[in-house]
Amino acid sequence: MEEISDSFLCCICLELLYKPVVLCCGHMSCFWCVHRSMNGSGESKCPICRKSYIHFPSICEALHFLLVKMYPEAYKKREIQILEEEKKIGTFSPQIDGHMCHQISEEKLNGSSQSCESAECSISANAVSSCNVVIQEEDSPEIWLNKNSKQISKSDLLCVSCNQLLFRPTVLNCGHVYCQSCLSIPANEKTKCQECESLHPGDLPCVCWELDHFLEDQFPEEYSVKRCEAKSKGIDSPSESSKAYTLGNCKDDEQHDSLLLLKTHFAVGCDYCGMYPIIGDRYKCKGCIEEIGFDLCGDCYKSQSKLPGRFNQQHKPEHKFEHIKLRANPNYLLSLMTGIISSGGYAQFEIATNSLSSVPNPPADGAEDSELDLALPLVFDAIPEDDLSETEET
Structure with missing residues (x-):
């Protein structure tokens, strides 16, 4: 043994x-x-x-x-x-x-x-x-x-x-x-x-x-x-x-963390550098058929690297990419302005989201401007490909 x-x-x-x-x-x-x-x-x-x-x-x-x-x-x-x-x-x-x-x-x-x-x-x-x-x-x-x-x-x-x-x-x-x-x-x-x-x-x-x-x-x-x-x-x-590792030149402050959320592609990682989630530009391969997909961050897309995928995808140089843009939910922008997300970055965002999502729905005859409208989930939605996606060759 x-x-x-x-x-x-x-x-x-x-x-x-x-x-x-x-x-x-x-x-x-x-x-x-x-x-x-x-x-x-x-x-x-x-x-x-x-x-x-x-x-x-x-x-x-x-x-x-x-x-x-x-x-x-x-x-x-x-x-x-x-x-x-x-x-x-x-x-x-x-x-x-x-x-x-x-x-x-x-x-x-x-x-x-x-x-x-x-x-x-x-x-x-x-x-x-x-x-x-x-x-x-x-x-x-x-x-x-x-x-x-x-x-x-x-x-x-x-x-x-x-x-x-x-x-x-x-x-x-x-x-x-x-x-x-x-x-x-x-x-x-x-x-x-x-x-x-x-x-x-x-x-x-x-x-x-x-x-x-x-x-x-x-x-x-x-x-x-x-x-x-x-x-x-x-x-x-x-x-x-033994010194602590830091994330590049990112400043660990509230404003920076909040702004990063506006650029984050949740649960999507870069198949070259491994950034997870992707922050900033995201390019999705249209030729890879694997369920996990094949995505690149902006820097890796511009580098035109030919590294293999992180999950053994059968990606090929001739495959085309589409630029996936994000659309921020207006409720999230409102929460930034009203101070709901005032500290703690990502963690505070999750707490705020969960708290707001647990508020009961307003009555059917409630006023249009009810503050309970903030109970809508604070999420980012990918813009439909037909509207704002752009196809580019590698």
Whole structure:
């Protein structure tokens, strides 16, 4: 039986991480667990530290292949479990390139004592070079830990930039991992990933400390050298690496939050950068037939990027987009002017909405200008496509 480290258990489902994503605060969760926990009407919060974020991160492939290599049986079982759930909802998580080295025999999955054959995995040099997974018959935790320890090599966890063993690993929104010291934000610009050239939204993310501790335990000598090098350069600063992540240049004030609501496409996310919900311009693909759709925020639409969708959609470059505009309910505008939404941003908006919606309907012969008219739901409606949608080519 595989002994799974607590460091690689999802903080939401409490099972082995599957297709792990790393939030801007550095905490790890499963792809679907993060998506289901996000708030479709505003900022989401990490379930552990409660730091705010608004971008759904891409899968961290380096972590994905590390877990495949360390826990082949458990990861295969998780794959089967999640695939069944995806079939039920008709939406699938992204496929990850490379041959999966978790080809576990059905006999072993069913508890048989037969050992499965080795499976060779050939993938990107930045993820895993090659591995031979041999499943042993013994169930001793020590045997599993020793076996997994021998499987992992420094080449499995290299920085995208310096191509050396990761130190203070930091995961960008695109899922690629860097040493903290290898990342920087250019003046008046956004950080761009050297691997996929995706722009990272907001400030630099925090260090993924669980992965950092794993690296230190797995490669103590190499990590000690890296720490000494960092100290000599004056860049080993835990307090700096632990600073709170902020949402770009957004000011956390009441007026700003209220204005954002006027531009929010509730429960719709960008399939490139992961902004959820989309704030500002929204472009919807007319060619993608998947139920979950394919949408882009204004910045990603203008970038003409060719990244794959967040949910394995079969999007093609020749597909056309339509510009979806929002129409604000006049009751919401009135509530802003009368001070109903005076503080608290998104949270206060929800409270105001629920309170107003619970007010009883006015009598049939009530006056036209009754204040109870404010009991109408404060929602945004997408303008019918026939009226205000505009079709554009990518």
